[in-house]
Amino acid sequence: MLGEEKAYLLENRLMPIVRRYELDSVETLVSKLRAGTSPGLGDEIIEVMTTNESLFFRDTKPFEQMRSASLPYFQNARASKRKLRIWSAAASTGQEPYSIAMVFGEEKEKFQGWNIEIFGTDLSREALARAKEGIYTQFEVQRGMSIQMLLKYFGKVDAKWQVNKEIRDMVKFAEFNLLEDPKKFGTFDIIFCRNVLIYFDKDTKTKVLNRLAKVLAPDGVLFLGAAETILGLETELQPIPGMRGAYGMPEAMKVEGVAVS
């Protein structure tokens, strides 16, 4: 059951669509959606229901930990392949995958000649369209980013800022619903899945996490959001000692260097 606050939120977001289709209630809207007679209605509902709030280097810590612990580890562990695959699984308007790309920008010399794939996916087409453009307002770039990083990795486009081409080219975007199986994407060394599990119920969270675990390299790292935890969920994933908000497979805990301590 939805709490009163969530029911209000649901109604608040859906009522404009209810009115546009000249329906009398949210219930009728749901029936119309189920009937499948209105192409595009599902997409419209997705756009109003998803919260796309994001910012560059959100919560700082995961990006610091990736830079100070995970990258030195992978620089050794993947030295023969010289390839790293990173997935931002709820990329929203792009701030998260571009922050990851900027971390690599800062570590450029160490990864010279490496194939670094950064993959950003989201359910929302509108968010992805903005992400691909990589254009942000002054307000958006001021949140979470230093002026040095802004000047180094962005260019001015009228009153806004665009992520420079080198960083944009490092990230590939695609539409993907986390309720589906991601195995077609192959294996990732690092997965960011942040501030999206909070919208799912316990069973869905468990299912999503276990699917992510299947596409995580045995020594890979999964970063969840600051308010998210695996506590109480049935999953093989375990917190990585010394790294807040980072999880890995049981085998990873035995591998020297995966964790900070």
Ligand SMILES: C[S@@+](CC[C@H](N)C(=O)[O-])C[C@H]1O[C@@H](n2cnc3c(N)ncnc32)[C@H](O)[C@@H]1O
């Ligand atoms: C609050 S944003 C988080 C963005 C970013 N990860 C961050 O932490 O700043 C949540 C994102 O999850 C996406 N989302 C919601 N449900 C989803 C699903 N089932 N599959 C994929 N993305 C989903 C939304 O479209 C939205 O862009």
